Amino acid sequence: MSAAQDDVQEFAALLSRLKDRTDRSYGQLARRLNMNTSTLHRYCAGDAVPLDFAPVERFAALCEATPQERLELHRLWILAVAARQRSRAAASAAAGSTPSTGDGSPADTAEETTGLRGGGPASTDAPPRHPWYRRRRLLVAAAVATALLATLGSLSALPDDGPRASDSVQGSDPSRTTPTGAPRPKSTASPNPSPTTPSPSAGASEKSSPKSAPSEDGPSKEAGRQQPPAGVPLTWSANSHVWQAGCGHDYVVDRPPSQVAPPPAPQDAEAWAGSQNAVHGEQTMIEISVQGKTSTAVVLKALRVRVVGRSAPAGGTVYTMDQGCGGALTPRYFDVDLDKDRPIARPADGNDTGVKIPAMRLPYRVSAEDPEVLLVDARTKTCDCSWYLELDWSSQGRTGTVRIDDHGRPFRTTGIKGLPMYVYDTSARSWVTYRP
Secondary structure (H helix, E strand, O other), rough: HHHHHHHHHHHHHHHHHHHHHHHOHHHHHHHHHHOOOOOOHHHHHHOOOOOOOOHHHHHHHHHHOOOHHHHHHHHHHHHHHHHHHHHHHHHHHHHHOEEEEOOOOHHHHHHHHHHHHHHOOOOOOOOOHHHHEEEEEEEHHHHHHHHHHHHHHHHHHOOOOOOOHHHHOOOOOOOOOOOOOOOOOOOOOOOOOOOOOOOHHHHHHHHHOOOOOOOOOOOOOHHHHHOOOOOEEEEEEOOOOOOEEEEEEEEHHHHHHHOOOOOOOHHHHHHHHHHHOOEEEEEEEEEEEEOOOOOOOOEEEEEEEEEEEEOOOOOOEEEEEOOOOOOOEEEEEEEEEOOOOOOOEEOOOEEEOOEEOOOOOOOEOOOOOEEEEEEEEEEEOOEEEEEEEEEEEEEOOEEEEEOEEEEEOEEEEOOOOOOEEEEEEEOEEEEEEOOO
């Protein structure tokens, strides 16, 4: 591999490392950079180098690169651009060399290239233009002449005594009187004999009703002005039965083990909890999917927590869905401590096998083509809390707030300290006592 290729590959490798640090795909990053997905992929693969550093700077900002990484990225970009320019210059020099024929005379291709690039006068012995070129010029000229004749014919067919634009503006003209017995043309104007002096009643009606209906001559200016669509410009859905790492969760049920159904699969958790009147024990994880209704961007400005009820932890029995499980991936989320007097949704970093996933910080932009998933992790140890979320948005100069709850009801989370705990024994097919 040459030194030029080394410089390009080092620049591409740093771009790839910054991209892998985020949880966004090439398509999501490319939309925010206003470029094609294939173009960004070529940059990260070393197949192309951007001629301008501006998209590289925006890419680094989206990947939350450190100041040192941005300086290193700028240095490698300069080396990569210089390497590509050297490669192109060498290729141009190789292509510009003049091949010769067997008798030592320059080849025809070299002479044509010199003439086209302006390196010297074109050969006077050049062959005449091909016949197809002359035929194409004749066909173009014939088409232009036909279009011109058709236009002149349509203009000559217009009636000479038709109304002119000046007649409709000036109104009644003494030199243009209507013949006796001829039908008088219909007019929506006021019957005032003086076209330049409006009637007092008409002027008073215009002043008294500034928002008059549009005239018959055409739509009003207000109708031509585009107004932003009414209503909330986004849609959302919430799943409040998300388990830790897909397998661990606790429910509090006020029933003996013999009356509680076996634990469900994670995708059936909501139906199982509803049939058992179960309450989230100590932790509630909510997955919120937000998407714009159109391609117009909607900015998610803030996520707030509203606690509407506090009481002592509920009684009952804790039924754990698993004896504990772990995963290499911890997605980024919003951490909520319900035991605080005024709980706040705080952005928290994720982790992927030791690599930090940067927290999602608002404001954030979504659209119909670019949805987003928010994960909220709410916990309590000392209360039976009822709560919901509020999501502030703005779009096209409008602002609003949507309430995110459990199908019209607040979410509910209760502490489990001191309650008996059971886990399901698959071999015995029954709930057994569990001590973590």
